[in-house]
Amino acid sequence: MKKRIVILGGGTGGTMAANRLRRRLDVDEAEIVVIDRDDAHVYQPGLLFVPFGLSRVEDIVRPRWEQLRDDIVFHEAEAEAVWLERNEVLLSDGAVLPYDVLIIATGVRLVPQETEGLTAEGWNERVFTFYTPDGAEQLQRALDWFDGGRIVVNLIDMPIKCPIAPLEFAFLADWYFRERRIRERVELLFATPLDGAFTKPVASERLAGLLEAKGIDLVTEFNVGEVDGGGRKLIAYDGRELDFDLLVTVPLHSGAPYVERSPGLGDALGFVPTDLQTLQTNAASNVFALGDATDLPTSKAGSVTHFEGEILTENVVRLLTGDELERGYDGHANCFIETGFDKALLIDFNYDTEPLPGHFPGTLGLPLLRESRLNHIGKLMFQWVYWHALLPGREIPGIGPSMPLSGKQRANV
Amino acid sequence: VTKEDEMTTLLTADAVVVERDAEGFVLRPEQWNETIAEGIARENGGSGLTDRHWLVVRFMRERYLTTGSAPSIRSLGKESGVPIKELYQLFPKGPAKLAAKIGGIPKPRGCI
Numbered sequence: 001m002k003k004r005i006v007i008l009g010g011g012t013g014g015t016m017a018a019n020r021l022r023r024r025l026d027v028d029e030a031e032i033v034v035i036d037r038d039d040a041h042v043y044q045p046g047l048l049f050v051p052f053g054l055s056r057v058e059d060i061v062r063p064r065w066e067q068l069r070d071d072i073v074f075h076e077a078e079a080e081a082v083w084l085e086r087n088e089v090l091l092s093d094g095a096v097l098p099y100d101v102l103i104i105a106t107g108v109r110l111v112p113q114e115t116e117g118l119t120a121e122g123w124n125e126r127v128f129t130f131y132t133p134d135g136a137e138q139l140q141r142a143l144d145w146f147d148g149g150r151i152v153v154n155l156i157d158m159p160i161k162c163p164i165a166p167l168e169f170a171f172l173a174d175w176y177f178r179e180r181r182i183r184e185r186v187e188l189l190f191a192t193p194l195d196g197a198f199t200k201p202v203a204s205e206r207l208a209g210l211l212e213a214k215g216i217d218l219v220t221e222f223n224v225g226e227v228d229g230g231g232r233k234l235i236a237y238d239g240r241e242l243d244f245d246l247l248v249t250v251p252l253h254s255g256a257p258y259v260e261r262s263p264g265l266g267d268a269l270g271f272v273p274t275d276l277q278t279l280q281t282n283a284a285s286n287v288f289a290l291g292d293a294t295d296l297p298t299s300k301a302g303s304v305t306h307f308e309g310e311i312l313t314e315n316v317v318r319l320l321t322g323d324e325l326e327r328g329y330d331g332h333a334n335c336f337i338e339t340g341f342d343k344a345l346l347i348d349f350n351y352d353t354e355p356l357p358g359h360f361p362g363t364l365g366l367p368l369l370r371e372s373r374l375n376h377i378g379k380l381m382f383q384w385v386y387w388h389a390l391l392p393g394r395e396i397p398g399i400g401p402s403m404p405l406s407g408k409q410r411a412n413v
Numbered sequence: 414v415t416k417e418d419e420m421t422t423l424l425t426a427d428a429v430v431v432e433r434d435a436e437g438f439v440l441r442p443e444q445w446n447e448t449i450a451e452g453i454a455r456e457n458g459g460s461g462l463t464d465r466h467w468l469v470v471r472f473m474r475e476r477y478l479t480t481g482s483a484p485s486i487r488s489l490g491k492e493s494g495v496p497i498k499e500l501y502q503l504f505p506k507g508p509a510k511l512a513a514k515i516g517g518i519p520k521p522r523g524c525i
Contacts, residue, residue, distance in 0.1 A: 221506065225501075237497060237500075237501040238506055252487070267488070269487060
């Protein structure tokens with residue numbers, strides 16, 4: 001009998017999963033339906049470049065349906081709730097969609113309203129985020145006019161998408177004001193709730209060194225309790241205050257609203273508890289999740305979603321054929337870290353191995369944890385790879401879901 | 414301070430040696446008891462644990478023992494019944510970290 005696979009979310013994870021599954025399963029074997037609330041697929045890594053005039057929003061947005069293979073149904077509607085016991089999804093247009101397999105790929109949403117004062121006075125005037133297309137464009141105009149003062153770059157709390165992006169923003173801001181020859185009039189400060197520049201020890205140390213070299217002050221363990229846009233200050237829960245002329249922050253993230261409205265599906269923050277290795281959710285054996293929507297202890301990033309997608313596809317097929325699931329995902333993640341002046345770093349890690357220096361994917365590959373032009377070119381090329389190889393679900397030779405250890409240097413303990 | 418000194422151990426009334434890491438987190442949660450909790454709280458500048466402290470500490474510990482990971486400060490604020498502002502009054506600086514330390518569970522891994 002023909003099965004129906006419903007995929008909630010037509011972003012990075014949903015699109016890749018749909019395309020990969022369409023290639024694996026015949027049209028008379030399975031119907032594949034992708035649901036999304038809009039038809040704008042944003043290449044999210046591109047948002048970082050918009051505030052600096054290095055990219056425009058229209059260059060990083062494409063229609064969602066165009067990224068899907070033939071014989072995949074795209075339906076524009078918002079999911080209202082998942083009824084796990086009935087294997088049905090309720091949609092905002094009133095439709096009820098039964099499924100044999102459900103894939104949760106609705107990513108995260110920003111919840112700036114959860115931080116006191118963040119969306120009050122000064123929001124999009126001197127308090128910005130570049131994590132939305134609109135916010136990135138508004139910030140671009142503000143930076144254009146900025147001719148001196150203190151800029152605080154901040155993330156309110158983890159988890160956030162692309163946890164390295166706020167640091168990249170700080171690096172690029174240093175470059176941007178040097179290009180404009182007013183760097184000496186701009187004080188740059190990076191304020192994070194973490195106890196270092198980044199989450200993982202070796203990378204954190206190197207990145208802290210880069211901040212210092214670029215003259216960017218680092219303030220750690222700063223947990224924002226309140227944003228006072230009128231008084232131009234950030235107030236931490238422990239009472240510390242930071243003045244700013246311009247604040248660039250990353251608001252808190254939560255899962256999609258329907259997750260919270262679906263009993264048994266998500267946790268308190270709306271993320272979906274998911275098996276670390278199989279990508280099956282804890283909620284039901286025929287419900288899978290990937291990408292930013294999960295609660296997995298790895299980065300919320302496109303590379304993670306890509307590696308997860310390979311295992312997820314395999315396991316959906318195995319579930320349909322009654323085979324045992326593959327425990328294949330190891331938490332593999334990698335990302336380029338743009339550091340300005342046409343250079344970038346690359347980090348590669350998984351659940352157990354933190355980012356280490358060396359080369360990727362083998363000893364002759366791109367340098368890891370070290371600034372290089374090659375990595376910057378890699379970062380720029382990646383947008384092409386994203387639209388033309390990752391989303392269509394083509395394999396990239398030499399880059400698999402498991403993290404390679406060859407080429408990595410173990411720290412001398 | 415040498416590395417040796419940082420590897421602190423704590424002796425309880427029952428003469429059980431509790432193994433801890435360099436930052437003072439209990440390595441084996443089953444070695445923990447309430448006397449140890451009070452001791453760790455004192456070590457970190459606390460003066461006696463109130464019912465509100467215990468509510469948070471027990472919530473953290475139970476969550477860790479059932480799910481294998483300690484909740485973040487945000488979920489603590491949403492689920493423990495103690496608002497984040499109060500959490501910072503009860504456990505100054507880092508509530509999730511300090512409550513985990515007092516509750517005898519490993520340092521919360523935070524996020525990646």
